[in-house]
Amino acid sequence: MADKRKSLIKIKPKRYKDGEIVKVSFMVMHPMATGMTKDKKTKKIIPAKYINSVKFIYNGKEITNMTVWESLSVNPVFTTYMKINGKGKLTVKYTDNTGESHEKTKKIKPRG
């Protein structure tokens, strides 16, 4: 298995109530190589390596599902909204075209 990728889930605002619609962002360190650029030193084409699927899963329910292509920037960011519906967890699962797959989880704790 490839090395552990570094990723982060951010929720804005940091404090939220049940029923509130919050902004949720997922960021990950990933080369997003298109397979069309050359290594400056070796002059060889860098093989394609890009995230091809991202899923936001909230308490077991898939709320957003993305098909991702190589045109996204290096270290991509995915931002959307979600409606807070009770405490639990948000899991982001992603895979890339080389078969690498990871997931990141954040606790959802609405206050008040």
Place this chain on the structure above:
Amino acid sequence: MKTGIKIALSVAMLASLSFGSDQFAMSDADRAMYAEMSENNPADIMVADGEELLSYMGGDEGFAKYLGVSEDDLPAYIAGFPRYIKKFDMVVGLDQVIQAMMADGGHKPLKLKSGNMFSLLAYVKSIANGEKINIDVNANPQMKAAYALGEKTFMTRRGGRGLSCNSCHSADIVGRVLRTQPLPDLGAKGAKAAATWPAYRMTKSSLRTMQRRFQGCMKNALLKVIPIGSKQMVALEVYLTQKAKGSEINIPGLKR
């Protein structure tokens, strides 16, 4: 004779810079959009990584202890770097303190120019987020000397084109644009550069520190690159940090 040609060349280069009204300059709305992006700065991941790395060495508490300040005073103390530290008998940046702490703690110290060190430096400086830069260049003779050396380094013309930092980053260039990029007047009082480095550089898709940025600038302007952590480099950071005195620290920054 030779210097004459060099100066002429650098003037020619400056003349090729366009003014802000040029059609290729970005609009304020575009700028606002890029500013908004810092809300989700990929470097946040590196900062979190730096926090984890520091936790292996005692975390914030350990760092404060190493510096001989209380954890409560740590943010304001960090906002005063680079500082003269008696233990080392020199003016040092935060990265050098981290390096020394690693060595004293029996760890193999990280190189100053390494990704993990950049992450650590970014995290440590982010402890001071919200604080205002409070560097004191008159605190002692060593700081005074560092400021003077920094100013000299900023002003000295060198390299193939006879350029200094000041050639492109002085009051004379305000409003000029180098290919969509307005050149910042780094020598002006209130220039905020020091408050927003380390930052994520979109061009490099990575976290870069201020001294690393100086190196990139030197390389592109054909100046001999000064090593990170060297006397001149730290002095240059002292000089620009003094210019940013009073600015609120906001790490990580987000730069083109």
Place this chain on the structure above:
Amino acid sequence: MQRRDFFKKLGTAAAITAVIPAMSFAGDAKPKGPNAMDFDTAVKTITGGKTPKSSKKVKLKVPEIAENGAVVPVTVTVDSPMTASNYVKAIHILDGKNSNARCIDVFLTPANGKAMFSTRIKLGGTQNVTALVELSNGEFLMASQSVKVTIGGCG
């Protein structure tokens, strides 16, 4: 007709050189991406042949001039109640000139609460960016804007 055939032949000849990279200049030719697809084909694939309507309900926010083609912020917001019976099913972000016109296909659900998606894309030159939106009733809406990509500043 004859002329067309002639061009067709030329096309195949060029294609042959391209698949033998060791030969002549072909090594320098721009490699094709793994998912090359032009804009029109991508739209057709997504909509299944339906014609998307330009709509003010779709707000596409991209910079007029990108500071850096490698990181171009894109935000798409759609005016929608996001209820179980009326919501935005998908937001697709497309570009005009990249080898693969598709950037990302985002499938939303009413659980998102608001129809918004934001990311950063790479653009290899000045081109249009398009947001193609599918509503829960099967309708397709779109909005486009040109982004000028320059090589900015030093290093």
